[in-house]
Amino acid sequence: MWSARQLLEREGPDALTMRALAHQLGVSPNALYSHVEHKTALIDEILDDALAEVQEPVEDDGDPVAALHAMMTSTFQVLLAHPSLVPLYVARQGARGANARRLGELMLALLERTGVTGTAAREAQRVLIVYAIGFAAFGTRPPLEVDGVVPTAELAGNFDSGLRWLLAGITAEKSQAV
Numbered sequence: 001m002w003s004a005r006q007l008l009e010r011e012g013p014d015a016l017t018m019r020a021l022a023h024q025l026g027v028s029p030n031a032l033y034s035h036v037e038h039k040t041a042l043i044d045e046i047l048d049d050a051l052a053e054v055q056e057p058v059e060d061d062g063d064p065v066a067a068l069h070a071m072m073t074s075t076f077q078v079l080l081a082h083p084s085l086v087p088l089y090v091a092r093q094g095a096r097g098a099n100a101r102r103l104g105e106l107m108l109a110l111l112e113r114t115g116v117t118g119t120a121a122r123e124a125q126r127v128l129i130v131y132a133i134g135f136a137a138f139g140t141r142p143p144l145e146v147d148g149v150v151p152t153a154e155l156a157g158n159f160d161s162g163l164r165w166l167l168a169g170i171t172a173e174k175s176q177a178v
Helices: 002-011 018-025 039-051 064-081 086-092 098-114 118-139 155-176
Strands: none
Touching: 002 018, 002 039, 018 039, 039 064, 039 086, 039 098, 064 098, 064 118, 064 155, 086 118, 098 118, 098 155, 118 155
16 A cells, blocks of 8 residues: 555656556556455555544543544645645545545544434535545645735635534534434
8 A cells, every 4th residue: 555655646646557556566467456456446545544644533522513623624634744645535535445434433423412413414524524625625736826926824724714614504503404
């Protein structure tokens, strides 16, 4: 996995091929297929592997909204730390492996503790994930200069404010959850 991530970070998504990875590892391409089915599966594993870095919230204060905020902030920071992966998260619409499932289950449990359940919880989960990936996509691309002005490093503050607003809106809607 590490070699695939290195190749991806060094040369970009188009350069990540089974043949290039095999060459980097000094094996034949066929040898890789006993470990991973195809390139898409490899990408899914790389994306899920990065999610292992997301810090799970500490449960000691008992505030599920604060825990969701901490978890989504950690997710955003992990995405910013791996800029070459962000376009792949966008293209794959998230990740699908064990780490993604673990974090997804934790999100749903935290949402349930706020009173958001069922379809509303799944929708809130999706919105929060898209929010984090979208902000990371802005944060990992060089900003365009407009009229001689380059946007400043307000991104982290904007992420935090927006996340607070989203969580407030999500938890306010719990009375309308289906």
